[in-house]
Amino acid sequence: MRDRVIFLVDMQSFYASVEKADNPKLKDKPVIVSGDPERRSGVVLAACPLAKKWGVENATRLWEAQQKCPDAVIVRPRMQRYIDVSLQITEIFNRFTDLVEPYSIDEQFLDVTGSQRLFGTPREIAQKLRTAVMNETGINARVGMGPNKVLAKISCDNFAKKNKDGIFELNHSNMKEKMWPLAVGKMFGVGSRMNHHFLRMGIRTIGHLANFPLELLKKKWGINGQVLWQIANGIDDSPVTVKTHDQQKAIGHQMTLPRDYGTLEEIKVVLLELCTEVARRARFKGYMGSTVSMGVRGTSFDFPTGFHRQIKLMSPTNFDLDIYHAAEKLLLTHWDRQPIRSLGVTLSQLQSSENVQLNLFDYHLNKEELNRALDMVYSKYGKTAIVRASSLLAAGQAFHRAKKIGGHYK
Structure with a gap:
């Protein structure tokens, strides 16, 4: 094989x-x-x-x-321009393989195993990809190659980006020589907090982690410990699939405020706007959620303050006021009453909105009819066609956010 x-x-x-x-x-x-x-x-x-x-x-x-x-x-x-170019690049990749998996707006996984008879060796395919992207978009692409996704990712991040030709292959034959000496913090899946834990345990390189007793890692971090050990040893069987993003795990919105918000009334205005947007997106994607998370960040970069907490709902919802009341409860419970510079709301534990367990005390059908009417207006006239009166106050940000995608200007 x-x-x-x-x-x-x-x-x-x-x-x-x-x-x-x-x-x-x-x-x-x-x-x-x-x-x-x-x-x-x-x-x-x-x-x-x-x-x-x-x-x-x-x-x-x-x-x-x-x-x-x-x-x-x-x-x-x-x-919007960056999204358009990213989609254009995906179309270029689709000429070489039908197994293209967007990982982020500027990174994509490709499985070219079955493309070699048509386009040559892996390195030749990588060169053709880079040439096509440069000629058609003017952007320099770097290609990390490997027998699986984690080695391809580590290859790109640590080697291909530093090579003049922008291509590097990391596999099981050169993994110990090239990857294991790297600092453990450079390994895919290791964030700053996990890196700190590893350093305290004397695990300073990827090689140290690869040779650390697996049972001790599993005892400390469970399945996550085993996953990290497998990555350090170049083990990953996950496929490249075009359906990776079909099932979302959560829908959320976060916003950096134009100034410090120090009163409950101001914060609640933006909180309601965020909940409305989260609910609208959940309905558009056909989801309801059972858990609401809410977080705020204080005004100081040097001495970070704030919180991030979540609450379980009695029943799944995609109605803005249900999400808002849960988020408001978290805010009142955990906010330290100090000014904040950003806040966010997330709806998680998603499920299809097509099948709903009716609750005699929830008035679900009334909410569904109201949502349907609102969504018809939103789709025809835009997100600001109907807003709550609170969004007209000085603290409101709904009209400004409508000009953006992902928190940035279109």
Whole structure:
């Protein structure tokens, strides 16, 4: 049986690359894509290689990036354009294989195992992919290759991005030499908190984790401990599938506020708007949810405050006021009454909205009729065709959010 050949293809500085491809005048200039600093969303979303040479990194505050690179050209994000280009790149990949799995807006997994007779060796396919993407979009793609998804991902993140040709293969024959010496924090699936735990246990490299007693990891972290041990040993049987995102686990919205919100009345205005949007999206996708999560972040970056809590509902819902009352309860219980700079709401434990257990005390049919009427108006006239009166107050953000996709301008 032929070994699988999996690619993880990443677009270099995707947002910034799109801007430079669309505007040739920016070709030789350092470009930073960032939110609107006047509305406190001034965080670096992408920096081109020229800006990164000055030490600019993603997720840093814009004013810090401008101090490091005073000559940088600041561009406001255009999310709809980035989505369109991402879909265009997916169409390019579909010419080489029908097994294309978007991992994020700028990363996609490909299974090219069955494409080799048509397009050549894995390296030849990778080169053809990169050439096609560059010629048609002007974006530099990097390809990590491996026998499975985790090795392809680690290959891309740690080696392909640093190679001149943008291609690297990581497999079981070179894994111990190339991957095991890497810091454990560079392994796919290891976040900052888990990295801290590993360092305290003396696990400093991926090789250390691969050779750590599996039973001890399982005893401490259960199935997650075993999964991380398997990744460190290059074990992953998960397929590349086009249906990965068909079943969502949660639907949520988070927002950075244009100023500090310090009163309960102000926060509740935005909270209701977020709950309305979460409910609308859940209905659009055909889901109801049984758990509501709510979180806020305080105003200080240096001394983070806030909370993130969840509550189980009596019955699944996709009605905005049901979600709002649950989130409001969490806010009243856990908020420390200090000003906040961001908040978010998530509906999880999703299930199909087609089958509902009726509750004599829930008035579900009345809610469903109201939702149907609202959604008809939303679909025909837009999300701001009907808003609650509270959204007309100074604290309201509904009209501003309607201009954005994923929290950024379209």
